[in-house]
Amino acid sequence: MQLPIYLDYQATTPVDSRVLDEMLPYFTEKFGNAASRSHAFGWSGEEAVEKARKQIAGLIGASPKEIVITSGSTEGINLAMKGAAEMYGSKGKHIITSLVEHKAVLDTAKHLEKEGFEVTYLTPDRNGRISVEQVREALRDDTILVALIWGNNEIGTLNPIREIGALCHEKNVLFFTDGTQAAGKIPVDVIADNIDLMCLSGHKLYGPKGVGALYVRRRNPRVRLVAQMDGGGHERGMRSGTLNVPGIVGLGAACEIAQQDLEKDAAHTMALRTRFEEKVTKALDHVHINGDIENRLPNCTNISFNYVEGESLIMGVKDLAVSSGSACTSASLEPSHVLRACGVGDELAHSSIRFGFGRKTTEAEVDFAADQMITAVSRLRELSPLYEMVQEGIDIASIDWSGGH
Amino acid sequence: MAYSDKVLDHYNNPRNVGSLDKQSNTVGTGVVGAPECGDVMKLQIEVEGDRIVDAKFKTFGCGSAIASSSLATEWIKGKTVDEAMQIKNTEIVEELSLPPVKIHCSVLAEDAIKSAIADYKAKSGEKKEG
Numbered sequence: 001m002q003l004p005i006y007l008d009y010q011a012t013t014p015v016d017s018r019v020l021d022e023m024l025p026y027f028t029e030k031f032g033n034a035a036s037r038s039h040a041f042g043w044s045g046e047e048a049v050e051k052a053r054k055q056i057a058g059l060i061g062a063s064p065k066e067i068v069i070t071s072g073s074t075e076g077i078n079l080a081m082k083g084a085a086e087m088y089g090s091k092g093k094h095i096i097t098s099l100v101e102h103k104a105v106l107d108t109a110k111h112l113e114k115e116g117f118e119v120t121y122l123t124p125d126r127n128g129r130i131s132v133e134q135v136r137e138a139l140r141d142d143t144i145l146v147a148l149i150w151g152n153n154e155i156g157t158l159n160p161i162r163e164i165g166a167l168c169h170e171k172n173v174l175f176f177t178d179g180t181q182a183a184g185k186i187p188v189d190v191i192a193d194n195i196d197l198m199c200l201s202g203h204k205l206y207g208p209k210g211v212g213a214l215y216v217r218r219r220n221p222r223v224r225l226v227a228q229m230d231g232g233g234h235e236r237g238m239r240s241g242t243l244n245v246p247g248i249v250g251l252g253a254a255c256e257i258a259q260q261d262l263e264k265d266a267a268h269t270m271a272l273r274t275r276f277e278e279k280v281t282k283a284l285d286h287v288h289i290n291g292d293i294e295n296r297l298p299n300c301t302n303i304s305f306n307y308v309e310g311e312s313l314i315m316g317v318k319d320l321a322v323s324s325g326s327a328c329t330s331a332s333l334e335p336s337h338v339l340r341a342c343g344v345g346d347e348l349a350h351s352s353i354r355f356g357f358g359r360k361t362t363e364a365e366v367d368f369a370a371d372q373m374i375t376a377v378s379r380l381r382e383l384s385p386l387y388e389m390v391q392e393g394i395d396i397a398s399i400d401w402s403g404g405h
Numbered sequence: 406m407a408y409s410d411k412v413l414d415h416y417n418n419p420r421n422v423g424s425l426d427k428q429s430n431t432v433g434t435g436v437v438g439a440p441e442c443g444d445v446m447k448l449q450i451e452v453e454g455d456r457i458v459d460a461k462f463k464t465f466g467c468g469s470a471i472a473s474s475s476l477a478t479e480w481i482k483g484k485t486v487d488e489a490m491q492i493k494n495t496e497i498v499e500e501l502s503l504p505p506v507k508i509h510c511s512v513l514a515e516d517a518i519k520s521a522i523a524d525y526k527a528k529s530g531e532k533k534e535g
Contacts, residue, residue, distance in 0.1 A: 050441060119486075180481045222493050264534055307465060307469055308465070309443050309444070309466050309470075310443075310473060311443075311467040311468065312416070312466060312467050312470075313470050314469045315408070315416060315467075316416075345441065346442075346443075347440035347441045347443075348439075350441075350443040363418035382422065383463055383464060383465075383471060383503070384463060384464070384465045385436065385445050385446070385447035385463040385464065385465055386440060386445055387465075388424065388447075388463055396440060401438075401439035401440065401441070401445075403437075
């Protein structure tokens with residue numbers, strides 16, 4: 001077994017070797033600019049991009065013309081939200097999102113607030129889920145956009161996207177979903193799921209980093225966006241810039257494989273997750289699984305190990321590559337905004353670790369990881385004054401911690 | 406985040422982990438921090454005459470917090486109560502090469518020492534007056 005064991009598949013995934021093989025010629029002999037119309041180098045680039053567009057569209061049930069290539073989901077989110085807000089801002093100034101979104105959505109929403117938009121941030125239930133009823137209650141006559149994550153990147157909770165999409169269509173409000181973690185992990189059908197805009201990212205589904213796609217619906221309704229990057233008018237004017245042909249080829253190949261192997265991948269990761277959760281919860285007391293157990297991405301679990309602090313725990317399992325939450329926010333010492341929004345107390349949020357299982361993860365790795373976690377948690381609980389108090393029957397919540405800082 | 410070798414050493418081999426009898430009049434207990442802040446330190450001292458003859462700790466917190474409290478117990482053992490009162494958090498920062506975001510761990514360790522001493526003094530004061 002090769003150490004450390006990678007269990008952070010929500011942060012990124014390795015490029016599948018089949019994907020890499022497809023990409024390589026487009027760095028060297030097939031290096032043409034896909035926008036060059038006057039020679040064979042350009043034609044082969046364009047052909048490759050159009051093939052990839054079909055593969056990407058195929059994964060999500062879209063038509064190739066509805067795929068706008070981006071640099072990844074952060075760009076897709078910015079383009080979808082700002083592009084829609086600018087295009088439809090004269091119709092209304094109200095946007096609905098939630099407190100458990102990725103920072104890219106939350107920061108874009110804050111940006112739009114400064115531009116004069118009003119944003120409603122829905123609070124999820126304890127499991128991180130937003131209900132159709134919540135959206136219905138928040139909708140106003142001037143609502144132009146609902147932006148909600150499909151599969152949460154920290155806890156894996158799946159929102160009822162199809163139902164929320166249906167509501168948005170009934171009310172003539174655009175519906176954007178951040179499908180970064182969901183695409184390639186669960187079935188996605190933008191038509192049946194009533195989605196108008198959806199972003200995905202290559203490196204989350206065994207494709208390369210720096211490339212992603214935004215689905216932009218073309219009929220019922222036809223969605224128009226104001227470009228956020230001006231230039232040569234690539235991507236039907238929605239996203240200028242020379243196309244990253246090798247990256248796009250990689251994204252296309254990754255999407256095709258993800259589509260073919262969707263059920264197999266999901267069954268594989270879910271079995272590993274169950275195995276891991278069962279081992280850990282059997283061996284340790286005061287362990288809590290975060291997120292919606294019934295409606296969850298198959299490859300993700302987020303576990304609170306009460307009375308043990310997360311950073312010290314990660315330090316204690318140096319043979320495991322895991323995270324205490326989003327890679328994008330782990331530079332800060334604040335507990336996860338997602339767990340906070342779910343009403344998980346700061347104390348428990350500080351004790352939470354996210355585990356992600358992937359295509360190449362093995363049972364032996366999962367067993368090793370579970371044993372490492374059990375050992376580290378047990379050791380740190382020996383060191384924990386809180387665990388000691390609990391063993392003595394003291395209610396920690398009843399203690400006045402006001403001397404704290 | 407990269408930890409210094411000394412932090413790693415204290416994290417992997419923490420000194421003086423455990424608990425002393427908090428009911429004893431010769432034992433002072435300090436509990437500082439708060440669970441929602443991600444740090445709670447419990448530091449205990451046993452005093453004979455005016456000298457700290459034993460010290461124990463338990464810490465809920467990051468590696469730097471564990472190291473700061475482990476180091477604190479190491480330093481105060483054998484010192485007089487007055488000498489232990491002189492330990493400054495900056496000395497802990499220096500010894501463990503703590504980065505700026507972890508300075509609060511050293512502050513907490515200093516607070517824990519002072520809190521344990523205050524508890525001991527309160528107890529022994531009561532005893533003498535009684």
